[in-house]
Amino acid sequence: MTDPKKYYEIEFIYSDNGQLFNTGARMTEEEQLKMLRILEQFHNAGAIEQASVVQPSEIQQDYDAAVGEILDALKDEVTDGDDVSECQNCKREWPDSVLINPIPDLMERVAPGEPMPSGECPGCGAVCQPVPKEDGD
């Protein structure tokens, strides 16, 4: 009986420079176990960290996690000298440069006396308010 091949993603981080290695391969379950053993050995030898062999369906993170990861990865790229706003709904902080502006239906979405929003959250579509700078003076 042949073991059907499935697609797996193989990932690890080089211990010396922190670089991510990542590839995909079609393997049987037995081959996958062998691959895991190989990676474990490299890991024990101190060559790699965070090795994993997983089917893509198992590593697909949910939307919130993916958004958080993207924000973390890109925040420094776009916040240089830019203001930051917080979404009033999902509470994420966004650089103002990625907010959606002009805000659709702005007048229907701001109650009288409420501060003017700085833009619409690209993550959930609610309005965002500027985050006061920590050391303004």
Ligand SMILES: [Zn+2]
């Ligand atoms: Zn939001």
